[in-house]
Structures are given as structure tokens and as C-alpha cells.
Amino acid sequence: MAAIYGYEVSSEYISFTRWSGELQITLTNISASDDIDGPVTFAFDMPYEVVPSTGSGFEVKNSGIATAHVEGTLPALPAQGSVTFVVNISSPNGTLSSIKLPTLFYINDRVVVTFRPNAPTGLRVTATTTSSISLVWNQAVATTFPIEEYIVYYDEALADTTEWKTITVQDTSATLTGLKPGTTYLFYVRAVDEQGGRSLSKDSALVNARTQSES
Incomplete structure (x- = not known):
């Protein structure tokens, strides 16, 4: 699968039980000049099957279906901009884990690979x-x-x-x-x-x- 560069993603549960949680994801466009016009297809892989549903700021396409690949849509991603959204995650058997976070992220079917140069020093x-x-x-x-x-x-x-x-x-x-x-x-x-x-x-x-x- 082709890679896409110039983006950084972080994720964490902002509320959690073993049955359900709110997974917050922040996607940052760290490109100096590249905009992506919306709607943007965004997806992520979980390390095990979950049941996702629409939370805040992200429309889940496969809502209510047990899957390890969650997919939905986002608005445009301006250069040097970021978007934070929430996906509701449920476990049908009560085995949700707060430390088992998404393993891969995708933008328009291209896997996100993050490389940043180091910050300049000695200014x-x-x-x-x-x-x-x-x-x-x-x-x-x-x-x-x-x-x-x-x-x-x-x-x-x-x-x-x-x-x-x-x-x-x-x-x-x-x-x-x-x-x-x-x-x-x-x-x-x-x-x-x-x-x-x-x-x-x-x-x-x-x-x-x-x-x-x-x-």
C-alpha cells in the first residue's frame, strides 16, 4: 500500500470501561504547504475487533459492525492545521483495553508514515x-x-x-x-x-x- 507523509496522528481514550470507551484522535497536517480538500477518507486499524460508532467530528462508515478496521470521513486538512475528533468504541465481550490503541492510520487509503526533521537548535x-x-x-x-x-x-x-x-x-x-x-x-x-x-x-x-x- 502506498504511504502518505506530512501527517502526525495521536490517540487516547478520554473515557473508558471494559465495555465501551471514547477514543480521541488528533490528526495534524505537519506539511509546510500541502492542503487536502475534503471530504477526506480517514481510517485506522485496531489490534482486535471492536464495534465503532459515530462520536464527535467523525462520521463512521462501518458504524455498529464488529471490525478491526474503522473508516469514516473528515473535512479538509489545511497545511499546518489539525483536527481532533472522537470515535465511540464498544467491545461485544467486555474485553476493551485502554492500552490497545490504533496501530495504523490511513488517509485516502494511503498509510500514514510520520517523519519529522529535528528542530533547529542554537537560535x-x-x-x-x-x-x-x-x-x-x-x-x-x-x-x-x-x-x-x-x-x-x-x-x-x-x-x-x-x-x-x-x-x-x-x-x-x-x-x-x-x-x-x-x-x-x-x-x-x-x-x-x-x-x-x-x-x-x-x-x-x-x-x-x-x-x-x-x-
Whole structure:
């Protein structure tokens, strides 16, 4: 079966007895640029037969049928977005186990394989002016696919609402321009691999710096 990259899935029971439980699943699109328009077919394999039914945010296609393969539909999956939903899981013989979680996940009949590059380290400021801040960081360590580029996120530290702006660079340094004088900014960096759905790393450490004040 073909694989699909650029996604991360987690699951846990948020309520549980040996007869029934609510299985919460979070699907995160960790791609830097790939959207999937809906409806999206999403499925998962359980390690034993259960009886699934529609919970919250996920329409189960094989509801009420004993099966180890649960399938349903989700809305679109925007790049860098996530969706959390609940599937009701029952056991016809009272043998439900809270530690026996889904083993494989599928999007549009392709098995989800998650590879993330490691987060960049050593983010630091090298220079400031009244309107710019220069940053440098250590090269991120690739896990499976080579690193293609980095996305630098920045915003004013004291902004009323956080609206991260971004620039994309291929090197391990960047200069942010057009900034306000005498203003403190926050920054972090994420790496993007060149294959695997252009998967994003997790965030680097958050740093801050202040532009110089005008004379």
C-alpha cells in the first residue's frame, strides 16, 4: 500500500470501561504547504475487533459492525492545521483495553508514515539596527529526508494578538527587515524536509531581541 507523509496522528481514550470507551484522535497536517480538500477518507486499524460508532467530528462508515478496521470521513486538512475528533468504541465481550490503541492510520487509503526533521537548535541574534534583526541557528538534523529550507516566524512581543509573520530561507541565517524601531520581537524557526510531504520540524527555542531606537 502506498504511504502518505506530512501527517502526525495521536490517540487516547478520554473515557473508558471494559465495555465501551471514547477514543480521541488528533490528526495534524505537519506539511509546510500541502492542503487536502475534503471530504477526506480517514481510517485506522485496531489490534482486535471492536464495534465503532459515530462520536464527535467523525462520521463512521462501518458504524455498529464488529471490525478491526474503522473508516469514516473528515473535512479538509489545511497545511499546518489539525483536527481532533472522537470515535465511540464498544467491545461485544467486555474485553476493551485502554492500552490497545490504533496501530495504523490511513488517509485516502494511503498509510500514514510520520517523519519529522529535528528542530533547529542554537537560535541566536547576531545584529540589530533600527529596522532589522539578524538571526543565525544550527543546521537541523534530518531524520529521513534532507532539509530543504527553514521557516522563520516572528512577531512583536507586546502585540495585542499574536499573528506570526514568516520568511523562508535555504540557509541557517536570516535578516528580518521592515521592523519598528525600539521594539521587542519574538522569533522561532522550523525546518522543512525536501520530501515526505515537506514535513515541518517542531519549533526551535523561542528567542527575543529589540531593534535599536532612533536617535
